[in-house]
Amino acid sequence: MKAHPSLPARKPGLLQRLTQHEDLNFLLTNRVPRQALTHLVGWYSRIRSPWLTRLSIWVWRRFTELDLREAKQQQFDSLHACFTRELKPGARHVDVRDDIFASPCDAIVGACGPVQGTQVFQAKGFPYQLGELFGPSQDTTPFHGGHYVTLRLTSAMYHRFHAPHDATLEHVTYLSGDTWNVNPVALQRVEKLYCRNERAVLNLRLDRGGHRVALVPVAAILVASIRLHCLDVRLHLRYRGPNEIGCREPFAKGQEMGWFEHGSTIIVFVPPGFTLAEGVAPGARVRMGQALLQLPASA
Known part of the structure; x- marks a missing residue:
């Protein structure tokens, strides 16, 4: 079968976009003051405010596949409580085989x-x-x-x-x-x-x-x-x-x-x-x- 004439021209563009995406990802997550940002997020996550927590979770869901249906608790007063949530009993099956x-x-x-x-x-x-x-x-x-x-x-x-x-x-x-x-x-x-x-x-x-x-x-x-x-x-x-x-x-x-x-x-x-x-x-x-x-x- 004959190759489509436009494929060679489009492939480098796709690779270039993927590389640019990886560069941006690396820049945003690593070329920042990592420890200072970590301390800041740790402090923010412990703020007890139901409305601020609901807003934060709403934003979090926009960028991830966060699914809280299995969570034992459905209402959280801080992001920390959501991060460290427990699951409902029976939400996970443990393979009990001894080997x-x-x-x-x-x-x-x-x-x-x-x-x-x-x-x-x-x-x-x-x-x-x-x-x-x-x-x-x-x-x-x-x-x-x-x-x-x-x-x-x-x-x-x-x-x-x-x-x-x-x-x-x-x-x-x-x-x-x-x-x-x-x-x-x-x-x-x-x-x-x-x-x-x-x-x-x-x-x-x-x-x-x-x-x-x-x-x-x-x-x-x-x-x-x-x-x-x-x-x-x-x-x-x-x-x-x-x-x-x-x-x-x-x-x-x-x-x-x-x-x-x-x-x-x-x-x-x-x-x-x-x-x-x-x-x-x-x-x-x-x-x-x-x-x-x-x-x-x-x-």
Whole structure:
């Protein structure tokens, strides 16, 4: 079949528009005073005013796919209450099979797959080392040659995260850092972005098999605040220490562990022997409790 004569002329124009859109996106979300803006939004989100909150949510819906039909609460007196909303009972189904590692949150799957020795990818062509993400105090040996899954939460999503299996939270490392946007445009332009941003490393020991796994919540612009139910501090940019927090908190599969104050990313790390569940691939949407990984067969 003969090509349409106008196609060659239109393709560069489309590519140019896409590039310009990415440039504008990157400019608006990263070439700004990120930490100052994050503090400002944090302050604004806590203003208790029902009418201001309704207006803010109306604007929010104009730019995102925000859907509050599953929210336990339908009226909010602040944006913070909306950001950190709970869901109605039964809104999420947790896969209770003992050999299934469930998704800890609602998310869009980003980069995922095998850990290449100690190397992980945030996006194609942008690798980082496990030690750079976990920090100098952490032993990453259990995850060498294992698997990882990047879970990106958009601003409109449910922002609470849950235990992916029956497990004990044994240690938390908090690493203060920057607040780069973690959207796909930034991930393809900012080297080792996850290793630069504020983050926490949650070390868990699964009841089944004693496997060590890690959840790494990474904060971002407008987000930089992570809350864990088992700690009496809110992890945010003004919280400088102690960076190493010992704990021994048991969690049942699906039990709520904490939340982000807007939306960001959780990177899951598991040791060798785990495999990705069916359908888990970059771009796939998953819900909290859905099968994410398959555990190794019991000894």
